[in-house]
Amino acid sequence: MYLVTSEQMRSFDHDTIETYQVPAIVLMDHAGRAVADAVLSHLPKAAVVVCGKGNNGADGWLCARWLKRAGIAVSVVTLVDPATLQADARLAHSIADAAGVRWQLYEPGVVRETVALAQATGKVAIVDAILGTGVSRPLTGEFALVVDEINQVQAAVVAIDVPTGVNASTGEVHGRAVQATTTVAMAAEKLGTAVTPGALYAGQVRVADIGIEMRLDDAIAMYTHPALFRGQYGDRDELTHKGSFGRVGIAVGTMIGAARLAALAAAKAGVGMVVVGGEGAKGGEWAPDIVVRSQTDVPAAFADCQAVVIGPGLGDRAHRAQAWLRQLADCGVRRGAIDADALAFVAQDGRFTPVAGEYVLTPHPKEAARMLGWDVSAVQARRIEAAREIAMRSGAVALLKGYRTIIATPDGRLRVNPTGDASLAVAGTGDVLAGVVGSLLAQGLDAFAAASLGAWLHGRAGELAGQALTRVSATASDVVHELPNALKAYLQSLR
Ligand SMILES: NC(=O)C1=CN([C@@H]2O[C@H](COP(=O)(O)OP(=O)(O)OC[C@H]3O[C@@H](n4cnc5c(N)ncnc54)[C@H](O)[C@@H]3O)[C@@H](O)[C@H]2O)[C@@H](O)CC1
Numbered sequence: 001m002y003l004v005t006s007e008q009m010r011s012f013d014h015d016t017i018e019t020y021q022v023p024a025i026v027l028m029d030h031a032g033r034a035v036a037d038a039v040l041s042h043l044p045k046a047a048v049v050v051c052g053k054g055n056n057g058a059d060g061w062l063c064a065r066w067l068k069r070a071g072i073a074v075s076v077v078t079l080v081d082p083a084t085l086q087a088d089a090r091l092a093h094s095i096a097d098a099a100g101v102r103w104q105l106y107e108p109g110v111v112r113e114t115v116a117l118a119q120a121t122g123k124v125a126i127v128d129a130i131l132g133t134g135v136s137r138p139l140t141g142e143f144a145l146v147v148d149e150i151n152q153v154q155a156a157v158v159a160i161d162v163p164t165g166v167n168a169s170t171g172e173v174h175g176r177a178v179q180a181t182t183t184v185a186m187a188a189e190k191l192g193t194a195v196t197p198g199a200l201y202a203g204q205v206r207v208a209d210i211g212i213e214m215r216l217d218d219a220i221a222m223y224t225h226p227a228l229f230r231g232q233y234g235d236r237d238e239l240t241h242k243g244s245f246g247r248v249g250i251a252v253g254t255m256i257g258a259a260r261l262a263a264l265a266a267a268k269a270g271v272g273m274v275v276v277g278g279e280g281a282k283g284g285e286w287a288p289d290i291v292v293r294s295q296t297d298v299p300a301a302f303a304d305c306q307a308v309v310i311g312p313g314l315g316d317r318a319h320r321a322q323a324w325l326r327q328l329a330d331c332g333v334r335r336g337a338i339d340a341d342a343l344a345f346v347a348q349d350g351r352f353t354p355v356a357g358e359y360v361l362t363p364h365p366k367e368a369a370r371m372l373g374w375d376v377s378a379v380q381a382r383r384i385e386a387a388r389e390i391a392m393r394s395g396a397v398a399l400l401k402g403y404r405t406i407i408a409t410p411d412g413r414l415r416v417n418p419t420g421d422a423s424l425a426v427a428g429t430g431d432v433l434a435g436v437v438g439s440l441l442a443q444g445l446d447a448f449a450a451a452s453l454g455a456w457l458h459g460r461a462g463e464l465a466g467q468a469l470t471r472v473s474a475t476a477s478d479v480v481h482e483l484p485n486a487l488k489a490y491l492q493s494l495r
């Protein structure tokens with residue numbers, strides 16, 4: 001569940017070696033064995049281990065020895081002459097060498113030929129032990145060639161710690177990275193394989209306990225998991241009433257459909273009362289579950305709400321967002337979700353107007369790009385940085401939408417949402433999310449909890465809608481209908 005950066009990992013390695021007196025080679029041997037087990041689960045007849053010069057390569061040499069002991073044909077392709085290896089990598093090589101592991105120096109074509117030769121005997125697995133958390137620059141020269149070669153060969157690829165080319169801290173990929181079938185992460189998954197684009201290269205991620213002592217605190221990112229909200233959400237006893245679960249106000253502008261989706265989603269996520277107000281509220285067709293306020297002035301309509309949702313379908317009314325937030329704060333309403341067109345009034349082209357209170361901003365990548373003054377491609381390449389920057393500069397929690405949604409707080413905490421799939425790639429699902437987040441805020445969850453649990457429920461509801469109706473046919477309304485089942489899944493995982 002924890003997601004660590006390279007820097008954090010280095011410090012844990014260091015602590016384990018210095019304070020806990022566990023020699024690095026012991027950790028690496030555990031790593032090598034864990035990777036060998038993952039390789040063997042693919043049932044290969046032979047394995048080709050491609051080693052770099054650092055400690056990732058050291059894990060690879062030790063893995064090769066374990067594979068040899070398991071009785072499969074193993075050979076190492078090394079990017080550097082073993083005679084030039086330093087410290088633990090040198091020791092790891094001599095351990096493998098003493099065990100009779102065969103090796104050859106990399107030259108272009110060697111991986112392809114070695115794999116082709118081995119394929120004559122049966123299934124072959126490749127181990128990527130080229131670079132791990134030490135990757136510090138884009139791949140060039142032989143490093144680029146060998147990665148391309150691995151990606152061209154038809155074989156299972158097991159990456160040690162991170163696929164080579166993926167930045168372990170940020171998930172960035174400069175041009176190319178190894179496309180792994182399985183990644184065996186040491187001690188904890190690296191943040192870089194949890195978020196895109198890195199996540200798209202990691203395949204299935206397994207975490208191996210290799211004996212590293214970790215200091216777990218708030219500075220460490222994690223995957224959102226229901227257990228984080230135990231006691232905060234989901235319990236209802238007999239003495240509760242609608243007033244116990246708050247009131248959320250949804251501002252209605254010109255596009256009423258978006259506000260309807262947000263309102264229904266808010267209701268399904270359990271808020272005591274959903275109120276719609278604003279210019280478009282009176283004319284709209286609302287479900288009987290929704291309370292329609294006659295005031296056209298948003299702050300006046302929501303003065304008794306615990307939280308507001310500002311953005312879905314506001315259209316050209318969005319320019320009022322800043323003024324509304326100020327007036328709502330004067331009435332004591334300081335919580336809510338800000339989405340869609342209203343985001344431009346928090347930030348545009350890198351100019352931010354900080355938001356006070358417990359607010360969640362829910363941009364999709366294009367909206368985030370507009371807020372930051374970046375290209376969309378830059379946001380998608382550096383999603384963690386984008387989310388962090390929006391949170392820090394706005395003073396609100398930022399929820400950057402997309403596969404593996406990222407939630408960042410102004411003080412630097414980070415969560416990654418593991419739920420959600422392509423079923424959500426349709427108009428209106430963002431309105432549903434804003435409604436759910438607003439609902440949770442009105443029920444008393446803080447902005448970080450509301451954003452992360454909201455993303456989790458929304459993502460699970462999307463998956464369920466896709467399973468029931470296919471990812472092709474599922475629409476935003478279907479996601480709303482699946483929210484109760486997402487809630488069931490949430491409650492089940494608390495048991
Ligand atoms: N004590 C430790 O340090 C432990 C390390 N472990 C393993 O060691 C890895 C980290 O080891 P290192 O810190 O040695 O780092 P790496 O093995 O990832 O690579 C570091 C080396 O690669 C070079 N390099 C970086 N980017 C490059 C590029 N684009 N092209 C060519 N060369 C490049 C660096 O200059 C350095 O020499 C982890 O991912 C993990 O697999 C674990 O087994 C546990 C213990």
Ligand SMILES: [K+]
Binds near residue numbers: 056131160
């Ligand atoms: K690797």
